[in-house]
Amino acid sequence: MQDFPVARLPQLRALRDHVRQTLCEIEHLDPLTHVMTECLLVRGGTPCGLMFCLFGPRQVRLQAVWDFDRDAVRYYDSAGRRVKTRQRRMRQVEREESD
Numbered sequence: 001m002q003d004f005p006v007a008r009l010p011q012l013r014a015l016r017d018h019v020r021q022t023l024c025e026i027e028h029l030d031p032l033t034h035v036m037t038e039c040l041l042v043r044g045g046t047p048c049g050l051m052f053c054l055f056g057p058r059q060v061r062l063q064a065v066w067d068f069d070r071d072a073v074r075y076y077d078s079a080g081r082r083v084k085t086r087q088r089r090m091r092q093v094e095r096e097e098s099d
Helices: 009-027 090-098
Strands: 035-043 046-055 061-067 072-076 082-087
Touching: 009 035, 009 046, 009 061, 009 072, 009 082
Parallel strands: none
Antiparallel strands: 035 046, 046 061, 061 072, 072 082
């Protein structure tokens, strides 16, 4: 079985908040007025990422993908262009908490 970061609930909430805020900043949207969904990405039967979609006005859709293998979040604008990548430190944080 592939090793992938497992987010504890407070960390996942913080990630969701950060993703929502970042996506809204890309298109200058109000984070409190738009719906964001998420979907688990699976490859070969193993979870490999989490995709976030924020739906704005006029059929605007922004996306972010958390890649478990690289432990990075990639942000995409409404045209599908990658506009930002943020390396996460989930594994390091979890190791430090277990010490």
